[in-house]
Structures are given as C-alpha cells and as structure tokens.
Amino acid sequence: xxxxxxxxxxxxxxxxxxxxxxxxxxxxxxxxxxxxxxxxxxxxxxxxxxxxxxxxxxxxxxxxxxxxxxxxxxxxxxxxxxxxxxxxxxxxxxxxxxxxxxxxxxxxxxxxxxxxxxxxxxxxxxxxxxxxxxxxxxxxxxxxxxxxxxxxxxxxxxxxxxxxxxxxxxxxxxxxxxxxxxxxxxxxxxxxxxxxxxxxxxxxxxxxxxxxxxxxxxxxxxxxxxxxxxxxxxxxxxxxxxxxxxxxxxxxxxxxxxxxxxxxxxxxxxxxxxxxxxxxxxxxxxxxxxxxxxxxxxxxxxxxxxxxxxxxxxxxxxxxxxxxxxxxxxxxxxxxxxxxxxxxxxxxxxxxxxxxxxxxxxxxxxxxxxxxxxxxxxxxxxxxxxxxxxxxxxxxxxxxxxxxxxxxxxxxxxxxxxxxxxxxxxxxxxxxxxxxxxxxxxxxxxxxxxxxxxxxxxxxxxxxxxxxxxxxxxxxxxxxxxxxxxx
Numbered sequence: 374x375x376x377x378x379x380x381x382x383x384x385x386x387x388x389x390x391x392x393x394x395x396x397x398x399x400x401x402x403x404x405x406x407x408x409x410x411x412x413x414x415x416x417x418x419x420x421x422x423x424x425x426x427x428x429x430x431x432x433x434x435x436x437x438x439x440x441x442x443x444x445x446x447x448x449x450x451x452x453x454x455x456x457x458x459x460x461x462x463x464x465x466x467x468x469x470x471x472x473x474x475x476x477x478x479x480x481x482x483x484x485x486x487x488x489x490x491x492x493x494x495x496x497x498x499x500x501x502x503x504x505x506x507x508x509x510x511x512x513x514x515x516x517x518x519x520x521x522x523x524x525x526x527x528x529x530x531x532x533x534x535x536x537x538x539x540x541x542x543x544x545x546x547x548x549x550x551x552x553x554x555x556x557x558x559x560x561x562x563x564x565x566x567x568x569x570x571x572x573x574x575x576x577x578x579x580x581x582x583x584x585x586x587x588x589x590x591x592x593x594x595x596x597x598x599x600x601x602x603x604x605x606x607x608x609x610x611x612x613x614x615x616x617x618x619x620x621x622x623x624x625x626x627x628x629x630x631x632x633x634x635x636x637x638x639x640x641x642x643x644x645x646x647x648x649x650x651x652x653x654x655x656x657x658x659x660x661x662x663x664x665x666x667x668x669x670x671x672x673x674x675x676x677x678x679x680x681x682x683x684x685x686x687x688x689x690x691x692x693x694x695x696x697x698x699x700x701x702x703x704x705x706x707x708x709x710x711x712x713x714x715x716x717x718x719x720x721x722x723x724x725x726x727x728x729x730x731x732x733x734x735x736x737x738x739x740x741x742x743x744x745x746x747x748x749x750x751x752x753x754x755x756x757x758x759x760x761x762x763x764x765x766x767x768x769x770x771x772x773x774x775x776x777x778x779x780x781x782x783x784x785x786x787x788x789x790x791x792x793x794x795x796x797x798x799x800x801x802x803x804x805x806x807x808x809x810x811x812x813x814x815x816x817x818x819x820x821x822x823x824x825x826x827x828x829x830x831x832x833x834x835x836x837x838x839x840x841x842x843x844x845x846x847x848x849x850x851x852x853x854x855x856x857x858x859x860x
Contacts, residue, residue, distance in 0.1 A: 430457060769791065
C-alpha cells in the first residue's frame with residue numbers, strides 16, 4: 374500500500390524503518406517549510422500542498438496536533454478513511470510502533486485467550502471487587518497507587534492494562550492480579566473484548582488510545598474514573614482536547630491534583646464541577662526522606678557534588694518543557710560572587726531516549742563555564758529522597774504542570790522553591806506552604822541569587838512546609854480518597 378508520511382520529527386525518525394517494511398513510502402510532508410527539499414532517511418520532504426490531488430493513504434506521525442492535522446487534510450480534500458495515525462510506545466529499552474485508522478474500523482476478535490495477554494498468566498477470580506488500572510506507560514505513580522491500595526485494602530483485586538512490559542518487573546506481583554499487555558491496537562481491542570465484567574476502570578491518564586475504544590471500555594466497566602494528567606490537559610491542543618470529550622462525557626468521576634486544574638478542566642469542557650474530585654497522588658519519597666540515616670556529605674559524594682557548595686536544582690527531568698536551555702541563558706548572568714558559591718544540578722534521569730537533548734544542555738553549560746552536575750542514572754525512592762535532602766534551592770519553570778511531586782519532596786526537606794507564577798499552584802499558597810513565585814525565567818534566576826545570598830533566612834521561612842505537605846500529600850492522608858473513588 375502506498376503511503377505518505379505527515380510529520381518528520383522524532384516520531385517519524387524513530388518509526389521510518391518500521392513503516393517502510395509495511396508500506397511503500399512515496400514521500401514525506403511537514404508544516405515546517407524550512408524542511409522542504411530535505412530528506413528523512415531516503416525520503417524527500419515536500420510541502421503539505423503536494424497532497425492536494427493525492428488519493429492514497431497518509432500516516433500522521435506528529436507527536437502533537439494530530440487532530441489539527443486531520444482538519445488540515447480534510448481542507449485539502451482528503452477523506453478521513455485514508456488517514457492513519459502512528460502510536461509509539463517504549464518498553465524494554467526499545468520503541469514499539471503501530472498504525473491505526475483515524476476513523477474507527479471493525480477490529481476482529483482473534484482466537485487468543487485473555488490469559489495469553491496476561492504477563493502474570495493467572496486465572497480469573499470472581500469473589501473480590503475488581504479494579505483495572507489503565508496505564509499505557511510505566512510510571513512510579515502507578516506503582517505507588519497499586520502498592521498503597523493493596524497494603525490497606527487487600528479485599529480489592531487490582532490489575533493493570535499497559536503497553537509497558539517492564540511493569541511486570543517494577544511492581545510487586547503480590548499486589549497485582551493481572552498485567553494485561555498489548556503491543557498493537559488489535560491487541561488492545563482483543564483484551565477489552567475478552568475481559569470479564571469489571572467493577573471499576575481507573576484511567577491514568579486520559580490517553581488518545583483509550584478514547585479510541587470508548588464504547589468497548591464503557592461496556593465492560595460499571596464505573597469509569599478518569600485522572601487528569603498535566604500533559605493531558607495543559608499541553609494538549611484544542612482539537613486534541615475536544616477529541617477526548619467523547620470519553621470525558623461518559624466518565625462517572627474525574628480526578629485532578631489541584632483546585633485550579635479542576636476549575637480549568639470543568640470550565641473548558643462545560644461539565645458539572647461536582648463530577649470532579651480533588652485527589653492528588655501521594656508522595657512515597659517523603660517516607661524515605663524520614664528514614665535517611667546517611668550524612669549529607671556522604672550523599673553529596675554519591676552524586677559527585679562538592680561539599681560546601683549551595684545546590685541549585687534546575688528542573689526535575691529531561692523534558693524540554695523544563696526550559697533548561699533558556700534557564701542556562703539566564704544563569705550565565707549570575708554574579709561571580711554567587712557563582713562561586715553554587716553548583717547547578719540538572720536531574721535528567723527520565724524519560725528514556727533523551728540523550729540528544731541532554732547533550733545539548735551539557736554543551737550549553739560547558740560553553741558558559743557554569744559549575745554544574747547532570748544526573749542521568751536511574752534513581753529509586755531512596756536515591757530521590759537522598760537528593761531531595763541535600764538540595765538547597767529549586768528553580769521550577771516548567772512551561773505547564775499540574776503538580777510536581779519532585780518539587781513537593783524538596784519542599785518537605787526545607788529546600789527553597791522558586792516556581793513560575795504561571796503554574797497552577799495557588800492551592801499550595803492557600804495551604805500556607807512557603808515558596809517564591811517568579812514572573813519569568815530571568816526573574817526566577819534573580820530570586821535564586823537573592824535566596825543563595827540569604828539562604829539561612831529563606832530556609833527558616835520554609836520550616837513549616839514539612840508538616841503541611843505530610844498532611845496534604847502523604848499516601849497515609851490520601852489513600853482513603855482513592856479507595857472511596859473505587860468503592
């Protein structure tokens with residue numbers, strides 16, 4: 374089958390060899406006109422206008438803006454039946470791909486039995502309340518939720534539906550009944566069709582692939598709960614958000630982590646705010662913080678951070694949304710007096726596959742001769758707790774966010790947080806947690822200089838944060854709300 378690829382970014386670059394084994398790729402198109410005439414692998418990139426009289430199939434490989442592209446293609450006269458979308462997942466150190474039609478077609482039910490999709494190969498039980506957690510990728514939030522529910526409510530049978538096979542190794546198999554694993558959309562359809570009737574579906578988070586099978590999901594679960602992720606809502610395009618409305622409209626409960634997100638979400642979709650629940654994820658790391666019996670000097674040695682330097686943490690992962698490069702442009706202007714006192718630490722331990730971006734950050738830091746340390750090794754809860762304990766200041770200027778657990782963990786240890794005032798953290802101020810707002814990245818760096826110059830004074834103002842965060846953000850305080858959602 375002939376195919377044109379729409380989008381030549383990272384998804385297309387990763388998937389090009391997968392696609393050319395299955396289709397006859399004619400050419401590629403991209404909305405970025407500067408790419409016209411260039412190549413991705415051996416395929417030339419043309420302007421979108423080259424599709425005007427095209428009658429074949431198109432696969433949309435863009436990371437974002439899928440449904441804006443769909444509208445754009447429709448305006449060029451292309452039928453939705455000829456539009457495909459690429460889904461990319463990451464498991465066991467490799468990227469997996471699948472292509473599915475934008476307009477839902479009739480998937481078939483194959484002969485494979487449900488147990489064959491179960492990584493744990495267990496038979497069904499019928500005597501407990503059954504909850505299936507939808508988690509496309511592996512996340513520590515999934516692990517924490519499962520572990521804490523199982524520890525406190527053993528009468529509830531918890532299972533997971535995922536495209537991340539490493540889930541089997543990352544979550545205690547005693548706390549989970551089944552891990553249903555899918556590699557393709559056909560697998561997902563088979564699993565949903567073959568599932569027994571469940572009491573609750575708990576979606577983490579509102580992913581496009583779940584929306585695609587709204588009818589199948591709604592039919593198999595007596596209660597449908599959605600959990601709003603920051604990227605689900607704040608980083609999605611308007612057309613992508615409206616595409617998700619199909620699933621949102623049939624949900625029984627929708628949870629979010631901040632009051633502002635609840636107000637923003639309910640306002641955008643025009644839904645009854647009573648349908649929304651304020652239920653943050655708990656912070657497992659703060660339990661580990663309280664159990665640390667290693668000196669701070671030993672911890673600094675472990676992370677390769679010199680003693681006597683004020684640690685200024687810059688972001689908490691390797692996603693561009695943390696604006697590391699823009700932050701570095703401002704950090705280079707820090708006064709020599711302050712520069713001599715600090716080390717800028719960039720935790721970039723996740724997600725996987727960000728080596729190219731991490732190297733860009735490293736090169737920029739070296740270009741300006743800044744005192745820095747980039748952390749890339751995987752950190753378990755103990756490691757995260759130890760790092761939070763030694764961090765003095767955190768600059769958090771992510772473009773969008775719902776609620777950062779890494780930031781809260783550092784607040785718990787008394788670290789001074791400087792966060793972009795555009796982030797939805799009013800709830801934290803209302804609960805009397807002390808931190809500084811910044812109007813811009815430049816303002817955040819200026820405030821960081823001020824904090825470093827008067828560090829003891831600012832840390833003293835943060836002394837009350839620990840008690841508030843335990844009360845509002847520990848699993849001990851929050852797990853009953855999650856249980857109530859699934860009762």
